[in-house]
Amino acid sequence: MSASYDAAEIMGALYGPGLTGLKGALPREWAGKLREDIERLYASALQREGGAIGYGPKRHYAEIHPEEIRGFVEGRRVNSLAFNVTTVDVEADMGAFEIAPGTQWDDAETFEYGMFPPKSLYDRYEARA
Incomplete structure (x- = not known):
């Protein structure tokens, strides 16, 4: 990660509106590993009762724990923080996030x-x- 970030600004965003965006915070190589991990974990979730909650055709919520994704455990300690990482291509006609x-x-x-x-x-x- 080559970018530097203002910790006070990040904390203000998390305690204020509750979200922030940090473009470039994760390296591209990590995104490739994330895809591999998500595909493996999603397939596993589909096989377990209650592992994936359907909300449309071929669309599911699947709970994934950070320990199951490479790069989180090796990183800095994080408590009670959620990452909403889009793992599909998002187009305007899909609706608003x-x-x-x-x-x-x-x-x-x-x-x-x-x-x-x-x-x-x-x-x-x-x-x-």
Whole structure:
């Protein structure tokens, strides 16, 4: 990684809106290894009951632990931080990638699979997106 980043700016983004983008933070070589790992882990998840949650034709949520991906364990210690890494080509006609800033502090214990908020909260999320 050749770029330098302002730690205070990153912390402000994580504690504020709850997200940040760091272009160039991960080397291209790591992205190739990520693809290999995701393909292997996705295939494994499809074979386990509850391993992949369907949300459309050939579309799933699959929980993957950082320890299962090369490059995370070898890196700096990270606690309770999520990476949303797009592992497919994204085109405008696929729809928007929506983020609801500030919702990282929501108590997700009542969410389906710990990820999907109940419909009663949709208006709140839509207003923040």
